[in-house]
Amino acid sequence: MKNKNSYAGKFIRVNLTSGKIIIETTPEKLLRQYLGGVGVGARIMWEETDEKTEPLSPQNKLIFLTGPLQGTLFPQSARYEVVSRSPLTGWWAHASAGGFFGPELKFAGYDFVIIEGKSPKPVYLYIDNDIIQLRSAEHLWGKTVPETNLIIEKEVGDKQVKIACIGPAGENLVRYACIMSDYYRAVGRCGLGCVMGYKRLKAVAVRGTKGLSIADKDAFDKLFNDWIKRYTPEGRYWEHVSAMRTYGTFALTDWENAIGRLPTRNHWTGYFENAENTIGMQPLRKKHYKRHKSCFCCGIQCKYVSEIREGKYKGTESEGPEYETVEAFTSNFMSTDTNALIRANYLCNIYGLDTITTGHVISFAVECFENGILTKKDTNGRELRFVDKPENSTKVMETVLQLVEDIVYGKDEFSRLLQLGTKKAAELIGRGAEKYAIHVNGLEASGQDPRPHKSLGLTYAVNVRGADHLTSLSSLDELGYKEELVRRYDKKLVDILADRWDERYKGYLVSEMEEFYALVDSLLLCKYGTMWPPLYYFDDLLKIIPIFTGFEEYSDPQELEKLASRIVDLRRAFNIRLGWTKKNDDLHPRFKEEPIPTGPAKGQVCDLEPMLKEYYEIRKFDWETGLPSEDELNRIGLQDVAKELKKKNKVVKNPKIPKTGRKWTHWSQRIK
């Protein structure tokens, strides 16, 4: 422990083709310019890959990253980030998971691990402090996630080893396979487990016993109690922290349904009648809660273990389900069978599947079937239906559960089609199937709906990884954090900002969230506490970053803004280089044209354009092409990126930036 800040100080580069492992010192310049997590990941992906790098090729990289906060006492810093190019969407991919893997990597002495090449035979990477080995994983190939964990634990003779691995889904190249760490924590979206499977890397197992320091110990001691207080009844959002601690993230099910935003029947509507009494937080807690769990050093403590106590699957036990999984395997099929939900969550966990995409790829097929686009001939005799009456839930979900397993192993042509994800499957089916393929830029829409929550429409449209809820979602309008809006914004705007159905100013709000989360994902804080409930904001980051890293320049909002924009625009530039244009900043027609048919938000559609204009105005993108401004890239310190894009004719010298005429003070001007 000789470091002067909270970074581990080294990184690992593993070439799976040659088996060569290199340990290098983490360049300070890289950390200073990109902080860690997605920021550093974006920089490495930008430099070491190009538009010719196919997602499933030895040239694609898979990078496991931590940030300056992992492994420290900061109360919610358990996450690690994985970045790559997505085999599901073809665009930029980042995904993260909590648990214990990220901190352990830092305790072993490493900030990040770059995986490149493709191994001739299945291997796993074992890191025990200074010992790093590629070990054979031939005996692990085909094993489920829990089996893999148990075998590796036994093999290395240490039950405290932290393992990130893939299940059969990743091995079989299901495009939305995820990486599972600590048994049940998923690096969920974008199919990063598929990249790992392609590279024949079964697992990364880490054990570390080294310590971490911090740049300013005294300042940390002064602020620590203030941070901890936010997770106690003295905190401003105790009500929400305590709801998460009691129920986990599925407390959201009730709240989302109350505002008509709980995706139901493949995003047909946002309201599931009687959800509170069937799939809501109370029944789930009562019927399935087994014991409490947590991520490393967390103040919120939203994890728990669920079990099935009756019926065919009695005894099934797994961590979770989270809100997104609840939605994907209940209201998404109009099902009220929570046993099937716990079972689906368990199956996705042991096989290593993204629950959101898995649920939605199947509900897409169901809607195609219901509308005659798919018949029993296409589905190999499967009768795919939504639940018509609650009492039929179990029967319908039985087909879904079977299909989940069939997808993992590619049992027949139909399940192999669904292995490719909604977008590709719809293209291959044709016959108008895209009407029911609810994705944005290749990523299936998560448990949100832009019609009752307009700003989410922009979130989905401009996110670098497609329709996800973690890159720029604003919870302030969603859940009505009026007190927080008053604290943060011009009082005159508060009512407009708080109105979920009002598109005005939401472009600015989403852009601000995108910048905030770029920092959050680089420091690697959890979205719980930064998004919901909003315990931290830029004013906290201005203190946190210098205390942990010693990068004093980031106590200045202007410099912090440049850092955030650098990360946001570099990720976008990665996609621009791959061919992203303004056309990609769009939504599925269902969200723009089909008014929500039922529930509290009945009749609402999402009007994207006004928000997109505001967003382009603030990000200084060209309204015609969606390309970035050369001057702006130079301003935020991305001169080399501007230069490369210029060579490819993908940057604009004088962009046509929309003028909305609205007055908005950027956060870097508001916060002192």
Place this chain on the structure above:
Amino acid sequence: MSKKILVVDYEKCSGCRMCELVCSWRHKKEFNPAKAAIQIVTMREKSIDIPIICQQCDKAMCQEVCQPKAISYNIEYHAYVVDEKKCIGCKMCISACPVGAMNFDSDKGVSIKCDLCQGYPQCVQYCPMGALLYIEPEKANLKKKYIVAEKFFSEFLSGRRST
């Protein structure tokens, strides 16, 4: 100060390891679970987390095997403490400890042992779940007694079953 002991409510522990980090930070000024005097043993496949703590045994084997007499009993806060100046790093205490609560600081070459933070155990203060208690030994099992009493009441005294 009256004698108090550390007690774990195993039902409540979520395995977050906040206690470990608080311990290493307060004692060693670094973030390192490996240098904490309290450590959580996890069986992830069963989702079970059990904090292993120094029990401050009445017959302390760590003290008895310590040749340089580096471990002494502090009567003020009722804990056995390691004198880092006297500790020679022989690790006999680690072998002797019946519950495996002794740890070792390889950087300094000294044993790590819970000293109850001079009577203000930080792990207790910062446990988010309230799974750690610092109470008089005479009252330690009061909670369990109440659970048993309530069960007894509902089983026998409430009239559902006669004795």
